Structure formats: C-alpha cells, structure tokens
Amino acid sequence: xxxxxxxxSGDRDEALIGFLYDDVTGEPAGRALFETHLETCARCQxxxxxxxxxxxxxxRWSPPEPGFAVTSRQAAVAGPQVGQPSWWxxxxxxxxxxxxxxxxxxxxxxxxxxxRYDRNGLSVRTGxxxxxxxxxxxxxxxxxxxxxxxxxxxxxxxxxxRADLAVLERQLKAELRAMQLSAxxxxxxxxxxxxxxxxxxxxxxxxxxxxxxxxxxxxLALRVAEVMRDVNLQRQADLVKIDxxxxxVESKVGVEVLKNRQKMNQMDILYxxxxxx
Amino acid sequence: MTWTDEELVARSISGDSDSFxxxxxxxxxxxxxxxxxxxxxxxxxxxxCQETFLRAFRALPxxxxxxxxxxxxxxxxxxxxxxxxxxxxxxxxxxxxxDVDLLELAAAAEPSESIEDLVARKDLTRLVxxxxxxxxxxxxxxxxxxxxxxxxxxxxxxxxxxxxSTVKTRLYQGLxxxxxxxxxxxxxxx
Numbered sequence: 258x259x260x261x262x263x264x265x266s267g268d269r270d271e272a273l274i275g276f277l278y279d280d281v282t283g284e285p286a287g288r289a290l291f292e293t294h295l296e297t298c299a300r301c302q303x304x305x306x307x308x309x310x311x312x313x314x315x316x317r318w319s320p321p322e323p324g325f326a327v328t329s330r331q332a333a334v335a336g337p338q339v340g341q342p343s344w345w346x347x348x349x350x351x352x353x354x355x356x357x358x359x360x361x362x363x364x365x366x367x368x369x370x371x372x373r374y375d376r377n378g379l380s381v382r383t384g385x386x387x388x389x390x391x392x393x394x395x396x397x398x399x400x401x402x403x404x405x406x407x408x409x410x411x412x413x414x415x416x417x418x419r420a421d422l423a424v425l426e427r428q429l430k431a432e433l434r435a436m437q438l439s440a441x442x443x444x445x446x447x448x449x450x451x452x453x454x455x456x457x458x459x460x461x462x463x464x465x466x467x468x469x470x471x472x473x474x475x476x477l478a479l480r481v482a483e484v485m486r487d488v489n490l491q492r493q494a495d496l497v498k499i500d501x502x503x504x505x506v507e508s509k510v511g512v513e514v515l516k517n518r519q520k521m522n523q524m525d526i527l528y529x530x531x532x533x534x
Numbered sequence: 535m536t537w538t539d540e541e542l543v544a545r546s547i548s549g550d551s552d553s554f555x556x557x558x559x560x561x562x563x564x565x566x567x568x569x570x571x572x573x574x575x576x577x578x579x580x581x582x583c584q585e586t587f588l589r590a591f592r593a594l595p596x597x598x599x600x601x602x603x604x605x606x607x608x609x610x611x612x613x614x615x616x617x618x619x620x621x622x623x624x625x626x627x628x629x630x631x632x633d634v635d636l637l638e639l640a641a642a643a644e645p646s647e648s649i650e651d652l653v654a655r656k657d658l659t660r661l662v663x664x665x666x667x668x669x670x671x672x673x674x675x676x677x678x679x680x681x682x683x684x685x686x687x688x689x690x691x692x693x694x695x696x697x698x699s700t701v702k703t704r705l706y707q708g709l710x711x712x713x714x715x716x717x718x719x720x721x722x723x724x
Contacts, residue, residue, distance in 0.1 A: 268699070270702065270707075271702040274705050274709075275687070278705075307713055308709050311712050311713045314661075314662055315662055315681050317659060318571070321576050323563075323566050323570075323580055
C-alpha cells in the first residue's frame with residue numbers, strides 16, 4: 258500500500274467518494290479541484306483504483322431469486338409478461354412438424370414443383386406451365402441444382418396462356434380445398450397421439466416414482482436398523498455402568514455395615530465389662 | 535401505454551386496484567433487493583417487502599406527492615428494515631461491549647470456521663454478503679442505496695435524514711472496511 262503523503266486541501270474523503278461515483282451534488286468546483294489534485298497524488302490514485310475494484314466486486318452481489326408471494330397473486334392480473342413463451346410454444350412438437358410439412362406440401366403444390374429422376378439425372382422444375390417437350394429446358398441437377406422456372410412460350414397462335422390460366426385457377430382452388438381438409442383432419446386427430454404420449458409420460462413418471470419410493474424405503478430401513486443398533490449399544494453400555502455403580506455402592510454399604518457391627522460389638526463388650534465391675 | 539408512478543398512484547387512490555398492482559410489479563424487486571441487502575435474510579426480506587407494500591397501500595390516500603413515489607416506498611422499507619434490526623439486536627443473547635471491534639472479533643474467529651464456511655468463502659457473492667454484514671447499518675444502507683439503487687447523495691441524505699456530507703463519509707468508511715475485508719478473505723481463499 259502506498260503510504261505517500263496526500264496534500265489535498267479540502268475534505269479528501271468526500272471529494273474522493275464524489276469522484277468515485279461521479280456524483281458532484283452541490284459542489285462541481287470541488288470535483289475540478291480534486292481532479293487537478295488527482296493528477297499528481299499517487300495515494301489518491303491508488304485508493305480510487307482499489308475502491309473501483311471493490312465496486313466491481315460489489316456488483317457481483319445479487320440477492321437470491323425471490324418466490325414472491327405478492328406477485329404470484331398479481332400475475333393473473335398483469336397478463337402476459339415480456340419474455341414469456343409465445344403461444345405457439347405450447348403446441349406439441351408433432352403438431353408443429355405436421356404443420357411445417359403441410360406448409361411445405363402446399364408450397365410445393367402452389368409452386369407446381371416437379372421432381373423427376375430419369376436417365377438424365379435428377380431434375381427439379383417449377384412453374385405453372387406445362388413441361389415443355391424439349392428436354393433442354395429442364396436442366397439436370399448435376400449441371401445446375403435447380404432449374405429456373407420454365408419459360409412460358411410467348412406469342413402462341415391461340416393465346417395458350419388463357420387455357421393455362423384456367424388450369425391454374427382450378428388447381429389453386431383444388432389445393433386450397435385440400436389444404437382446408439388437411440388442416441381440419443389435423444385439428445381433429447391430435448387426441449389419440451397426445452393421449453399416447455401422455456400415457457407414455459405417465460408410465461415413465463410412475464416408474465420413476467416407484468423406483469424413488471423403493472429407494473427411500475430401503476434408506477429408511479437402513480436408518481432404522483442403524484438407530485436400533487445404536488440404541489442397543491448405548492443400552493448395554495448403560496447397563497454395564499449401572500452394574501458397576503451398584504456394585505460400588507453395595508461394597509461401600511457392606512464396609513459401613515461391617516464397621517458399624519464392629520463398633521456395636523466393642524460397645525457391647527465395654528457395656529458388659531462396666532456392668533461386671 | 536405506460537403510466538408513470540405518480541399517475542398510477544393517482545389512479546390507485548381513486549380506487550383502481552390494477553394500478554396499485556402495477557406499482558407492486560414495478561417496485562417489488564427493487565424493494566426486495568433493498569431489504570435483502572440491508573438485513574441479509576431472504577425470508578425476512580420477503581416479509582419486509584410484503585409489509586412495505588401493505589403499508590404503502592394503507593397510507594396511499596395520505597401520499598401527497600411531496601417526494602417521488604419510489605423515495606416514499608424506499609423510506610417505508612428502510613424503516614421496516616430498521617425496526618427488524620432493532621428487534622434482532624434485542625433478541626441477541628450476548629451484546630458486544632461498546633469498545634469491542636466486531637471486525638477484530640471476526641478476524642480472530644477465522645481459523646475455527648467450518649469446512650462449509652471455507653467452501654462458501656470461495657464464492658465472491660458470499661464474501662461480499664459477509665463483508666456487508668460486518669458494516670454498521672448506516673454505512674450498509676448508504677452503500678446499498680448508492681451502489682445498487684443508483685440514488686444520488688442528495689436523495690440518500692433526504693431518505694435517511696442526515697446531511698449530505700454524512701452520507702459521503704458513511705459511504706467512504708463503508709467502502710474502506712469492505713476493501714479490507716474483501717482483500718483479506720480473497721487472500722485467504724487463494
């Protein structure tokens with residue numbers, strides 16, 4: 258620790274603490290004075306540095322998470338909080354996957370995706386128009402991964418796009434119907450799947466509970482046996498002590514009785530002797 | 535729309551209980567943290583926190599807005615903490631004499647500390663907690679209000695009812711003790 262002299266003219270402690278917290282309530286001039294002083298005072302520099310370390314350590318002290326009795330009551334009133342899981346997280350994973358597959362299927366259908374694997378290799382086409390007969394328009398995936406949308410033949414003699422448009426409209430309607438049907442089917446179906454999953458979870462939970470219960474019973478039996486053994490040992494030790502104590506008392510009493518008898522005999526002899534005289 | 539504290543207070547006074555709930559939600563954690571750091575016991579801090587809001591609710595009609603709602607709430611909580619500490623002191627079997635330095639006692643007691651204490655000392659949080667517990671209540675309160683609640687010296691002075699310079703002195707003295715204690719314990723754990 259630096260024991261160098263500090264010649265600050267004002268109240269050093271107050272100025273130092275004001276500087277440390279950057280709080281110069283009521284004395285901005287004092288701060289300027291202290292800052293000037295600080296440039297040349299090694300002792301104050303050391304102290305500021307050390308107190309900054311203390312502040313860093315203090316910052317790591319956080320109270321334990323409270324299980325608030327007050328807010329638990331309020332939670333219902335307050336409604337959803339920031340950071341709470343979104344509604345969709347509550348949907349089971351299988352339903353999310355099904356929805357994703359449905360979405361992909363519908364998207365593929367809407368995009369009129371055509372995946373073909375033939376002697377030319379794997380080819381992927383997209384677009385609403387009929388596949389052109391020329392194989393050149395569909396690019397094999399080995400050359401280009403995904404072929405661009407088929408180019409509509411322009412300027413046909415009988416405006417073929419009208420027919421295509423009608424076909425597209427029909428197809429779109431059919432797919433929308435199919436999508437609605439699939440959604441309705443999924444909505445109606447989750448019960449058995451969920452029931453199976455629930456039963457499985459329930460079975461596992463029961464197995465765990467049974468196992469835990471057995472373990473606790475074993476531990477309890479072990480503890481009871483230990484306690485019984487300890488009690489027996491203690492009882493035996495106590496009995497031995499009592500025996501010893503009683504023996505000692507008895508021997509003491511016996512000695513006293515003998516002494517008393519001797520005294521009484523002596524007194525008896527003395528009495529008789531005195532009567533004879 | 536986010537209401538200010540003062541608006542929520544006004545609405546609460548006029549009978550809107552949801553507004554008071556909002557105030558509780560907003561200030562529950564800071565008040566609990568203040569109580570915990572002041573008295574150092576989780577259960578008691580929770581009790582103090584609940585009692586603070588209960589008293590605030592009862593006294594709300596008398597709140598005229600002379601101070602900020604948060605300052606008013608802090609004052610209630612600090613008074614409750616002080617009452618709690620007084621009760622605890624009275625409940626203590628042995629009172630340290632006036633001339634005995636508790637820090638010296640704590641230092642002397644170190645070699646006999648348990649294994650659990652030794653393990654706990656490795657956690658800086660515990661270190662800080664224990665060092666803070668050694669501080670006199672006034673110094674601890676000043677540090678907690680400044681360090682963890684970001685109050686200005688002036689606000690602390692008004693809250694605890696003492697001159698500005700006293701607040702600064704308490705802070706400085708408290709930090710010096712903490713510095714010494716933390717350095718000592720950190721060395722001991724290495």
